[in-house]
Amino acid sequence: MSDHRGQPAIETTGLVKTFGENRAVDGVDLVVPAGTVYGVLGPNGAGKTTTVRMLATLLRPDAGEARVFGLDVVGQAAAVRSRVSLTGQYASVDEDLTGMENLVLLARLLGHRKPAARERAASLLEAFGLTAAADRQVKAYSGGMRRRLDIAASIINTPDLLFLDEPTTGLDPRSRNQVWDIVRAVVAQGTTVLLTTQYLDEADQLAGRIAVIDTGRVIAEGSPGQLKSSVGSGSVHVRLRESHQRAEAQELLTRVLGTSVQADADPVGLTARLMPGGQAGPAELASRALGELAAGGIVVDDFSLGQPSLDEVFLALTDRNIAAAGGTHPTEAKQEAVA
Template identity: 85%
Template sequence: MSNGTGEPAIETRGLVKIFGDNRAVDGVDLTVPAGTVYGVLGPNGAGKTTTVRMLATLLRPDAGEARVFGLDVFTQADAVRSRVSLTGQYASVDEDLTGTENLVLLARLLGHRKPAARERAAALLDAFGLTEAADRQAKNYSGGMRRRLDIAASILNTPDLLFLDEPTTGLDPRSRNQVWDIVRAVVAQGTTVLLTTQYLEEADRLAGRIAVIDKGRVIAEGTPGHLKSSVGSGSIHLRLRDADRRPEARELLERVLGTTVHADADPLALTARLMQDGNASGPAELASHALAQLAAGGIVVDDFSLGQPSLDEVFLALTDGKAGRSATDTTATTKETKQEAVA
C-alpha cells in the first residue's frame, strides 16, 4: 500500500507520446491522490489508454515526467511494476482454462506456492461471485463474468495502484454495477485506482476527481461537482404537450435564458443549461421565469425537472469549441501551450 507520507500516487508533468505525425498525448499534467478513485474521461482517441500505458511502464514517454509513488516510470520501471497492476480494455484470461486454473496459474507465476495459490484463487472467486463457475472454462463465461475474473487476476497480489482501462466497455447494466462494486471494495482496502472510461455516469459514480482529456490534452480537472458547476448553475428539462410548438418554445427559451437549448430525442422534450445572471438569480428563479414566459405564450409544459448539469452536458460543453474553452477557464486546468512546457 501507499507509504502514508501524503505523496501522490501519480504525478505527471508535460507528458508526451508521439506516433508518427500523431501527438497521442500532448503535454498531460496529472496529480492523483493516493487511496482514491481518479477518473480519466474522454472519447475514443483522446489519449487515455496511451497515458495509462506510459504510467504502467509499457510505453516510453517522448517528453515530460511521470512518477508513481515518487518512482520514475522510465528510470525505475521495475520498482514501479512491483507496485502496480493493469486491467486493459479486453479480458486477458485464457479462455480454455477454468476460472480456478486461470487464477492459480497467474498466482504461481507471481511466486505463490501451490497451496497458497489455490487458497488465494478460491478467495477471489468467492469475493467476485464466481465460485459456482470456478470449474467452467472461461470461454463459457458471460462478458461480465470474464471482466470480474480479469480484475480478480489483477489483484492476486494486492497492488498499491490499479489501472482500470475502460473496464466496463460492452457490459450490460447489471454487470457494470457489479464491476463498480468491485472497484469500491478494492479502494476500501487501500488501493489507488486510475479509471479511464467513456461512460460519464461511471466517472460520476466512482471518481472523487476527474480529468477530462480531449486530443491528448487535459482540458479540465476537478471534482464531479466542480466540473458540473463550471458549465452552469443548473439544468432544466421540459416536456411539452404539443410537439409542433417545440421550435417556438426553443426559440423563446434561448431568448429568455440567454443560452443554447437542446432538442432531445423525445420530440416533446427540451433541455437547457441555466447560467447565473448578472443579478445573481439562482437556477430556480431562472426556471420559474422561463416557465412563466412559456405560459404567457400559450405553450403548455406537461412536465419539467430542475437539477445540476449532468457530466454528459459537462463533457459536451468542454469539448465543443469555444464553449468548451470558456467552461474550462472556470475549472481547474486549461492546456493551451503544453508543447512549450516540454520543449
C-alpha cells in the same frame, strides 16, 4: 501494501508520446491523490490508453516526467512495477484453463506456494461471485464473468495502484454494476484506482476527480460537481401540451433565460442550460420562465430542473476543443492532411 500516506499516487508533468507524426499524448499534467478512484475520460483515440501504458512502464515517454508514489517510471521502472497492476481493455486470462487454474497459475508465478496460491484463488473467486464457475473453462464464461476474473487476477498481490483501462467496455448493465462494486471494494482496501472510460455515467458513479482528455491533452480536470458547474449551473427541461407551440416557447425561453434552448427528440420537449452568473439562481430563472410561458398561453405538462449531466459537460468541453482547432477536430484535421 506500502505506506504512501500524504503522497500522490501519480504525478505527471508535460507527458508526451508520439508514434510517427501522431502526437498521441501531448503534454499531459496529472496529480492523482492516493486512496481514490481517479477517472480519465475521453473518446476513442484521445490518448487514454497510451497515457496508462506509460504510467505502467509499458511505454517509454518521449518527453516530460511521470512518478508513481514518487518513483520515476523510467529510471525506477522495476520499483514502479512492484507497486502497480494493470487490467487492459480485453481479458488477459487463458480461455482454455478454468477460473481456478488461471488464478493459481498467476499466484504461483507471483511467488505464492501451492497451498497459499489455491487459498488466495479460492478467496478471490468467492469475493467476485465466481465460486460456482471455478472449475469451468474460461471460454464458457460470459463477458462480465471474464472481466471479474481479469480484475481478480490483477489483485492476487494487492497493488498500491490499479490501472483499469475501460474495464466495462461491451458489458451489459448488470455486469457493469458488478464491476463497479468490485472497484469500490478494492478502493476500500486502500488501493488507488486510475480508471479510463468512455462511459460518462461510470466516471460519475466512481471517480472523486476526473480528467477529461481529448486529442492527447487534458482539457478539463476536477470533481464531477466542478466539471458540471463549469458548463452551467443547471438545466431546465419542459414538455409542452401542444407541439405546434414549441417554436414560440423556444423563442420565449431563449429571451427570458438568456441562453440557447434546444429542441429535444421528443416533439414537445425543450431543454435549456442555465449559465452561472448574475443574481438570479437556477430556481428563480426557471420560475420566471414558467411564468412567462403561462402568460403567453403556453401550457407546460411537465417540468424539471437539475444539474448538467456529465454527457453535457463532455460535449460542451469537446465542442470547445473543436472550436479552438478552427472548427475541425484535431484528429480529423490530421487525417485530412494525410489524405
